[in-house]
Amino acid sequence: MVRNNWTREEIAEIYNKPLMELIFEAASVHRKHFDPLEVQMSTLLSIKTGGCPEDCAYCPQAARYNTDVKGTPLLNEEEIIQSALAAKANGSSRFCMGAAWREVKDNVHFDRVVEVVKKVTDLGMEVCCTLGMLNEHQAKRLKEAGLYAYNHNLDTSPEYYEKIITTRTYEDRLNTLENVRKAGISVCCGGIVGMGEDKSDRIGLLQTLANMSQHPESVPINALVAVEGTPLENQEKISFWEILRTIATARIIMPKSMVRLSAGRTEMSIAEQALCFMAGANSIFAGDKLLTTPNPEFDQDKMMFELLGLKHKPAFKDCTIPKNSMEVTETL
Ligand code: SAM
Ligand code: DTB
Ligand code: SF4
Numbered sequence: 001m002v003r004n005n006w007t008r009e010e011i012a013e014i015y016n017k018p019l020m021e022l023i024f025e026a027a028s029v030h031r032k033h034f035d036p037l038e039v040q041m042s043t044l045l046s047i048k049t050g051g052c053p054e055d056c057a058y059c060p061q062a063a064r065y066n067t068d069v070k071g072t073p074l075l076n077e078e079e080i081i082q083s084a085l086a087a088k089a090n091g092s093s094r095f096c097m098g099a100a101w102r103e104v105k106d107n108v109h110f111d112r113v114v115e116v117v118k119k120v121t122d123l124g125m126e127v128c129c130t131l132g133m134l135n136e137h138q139a140k141r142l143k144e145a146g147l148y149a150y151n152h153n154l155d156t157s158p159e160y161y162e163k164i165i166t167t168r169t170y171e172d173r174l175n176t177l178e179n180v181r182k183a184g185i186s187v188c189c190g191g192i193v194g195m196g197e198d199k200s201d202r203i204g205l206l207q208t209l210a211n212m213s214q215h216p217e218s219v220p221i222n223a224l225v226a227v228e229g230t231p232l233e234n235q236e237k238i239s240f241w242e243i244l245r246t247i248a249t250a251r252i253i254m255p256k257s258m259v260r261l262s263a264g265r266t267e268m269s270i271a272e273q274a275l276c277f278m279a280g281a282n283s284i285f286a287g288d289k290l291l292t293t294p295n296p297e298f299d300q301d302k303m304m305f306e307l308l309g310l311k312h313k314p315a316f317k318d319c320t321i322p323k324n325s326m327e328v329t330e331t332l
Contacts, residue, residue, distance in 0.1 A: 121146030157204025194238030223264025251280025
């Protein structure tokens with residue numbers, strides 16, 4: 001049964017179970033709803049890098065921090081399509097385009113993104129974007145172009161949020177998520193662990209996600225990539241076991257969502273990643289780069305899939321959101 005009324009105490013009880021019990025329970029829930037061997041591969045492409053006006057303490061792309069990220073303007077259509085084709089050839093069923101924008105503006109850049117969404121959708125891939133805040137009208141335009149999913153993370157608990165970002169509020173994030181939901185786009189929303197938050201903040205984030213009237217279809221769990229030049233550059237690395245508990249708890253309380261083992265895999269062994277898959281993670285980012293930081297090499301992941309007996313999840317399998325943009329009937 002899918003619930004939307006979790007208390008923090010209930011979630012804490014799950015999170016704090018003896019680890020072996022927690023993994024077993026999460027694995028059991030996972031098997032009820034998914035083929036446990038199937039893992040979705042999504043390729044990320046930073047279509048506009050750096051120079052962002054926001055102050056997200058973890059982010060190497062914020063203009064105000066002195067990081068090694070080299071800013072680039074919005075890529076052109078051809079460059080993006082070539083990347084999408086390469087991602088598809090390497091077995092990714094989802095292609096996610098990220099832009100270091102605070103919000104989408106109605107200008108030629110957004111027009112270009114809309115055009116690219118149409119073209120990549122026509123390649124038969126699930127297209128995802130993460131472009132910052134969106135209004136209702138922009139969300140509808142993306143949906144009509146065929147956009148399948150939109151990534152917009154809450155990052156942490158409502159209480160800890162203001163220690164990480166001051167230039168926009170939790171409420172702003174929730175508003176965008178509502179606009180995405182209303183447009184009929186699949187929601188990809190999760191957060192980051194290892195930013196110095198308490199266990200109660202990880203539980204608080206999971207509670208916000210699990211109590212949405214409709215759970216996000218995809219829940220990325222990122223481990224902080226501490227980047228030199230950002231305020232979190234010296235943040236002590238979080239224990240792997242906390243990441244695992246976060247993933248397992250997400251799986252149990254959001255049984256039908258894809259749980260994505262996101263940033264932080266370069267720091268994990270195959271054995272650790274295998275525990276995450278056992279505990280219900282069923283999606284990863286593929287390719288040797290996330291947006292600006294490294295990710296395991298393609299060949300390394302291929303070897304891991306073979307070793308663990310995993311297989312790639314095909315595009316649009318088990319989708320609860322209509323695939324075809326034609327199903328949006330409201331006019332703009
Ligand atoms: N600018 C848009 C936004 O903030 O929504 C889209 C791109 S932003 C880079 C996408 C997400 O990447 C963030 O919400 C955050 O959760 C994640 N992220 C960014 N930097 C990270 C880091 N150093 N470690 C882990 N996750 C990170
Ligand atoms: C998400 O939750 N993680 C991805 C994706 N959504 C856009 C991004 C991770 C970024 C890690 C830091 C970087 O590479 O710049
Ligand atoms: Fe900008 Fe997004 Fe990075 Fe925040 S996370 S600084 S909004 S690119």
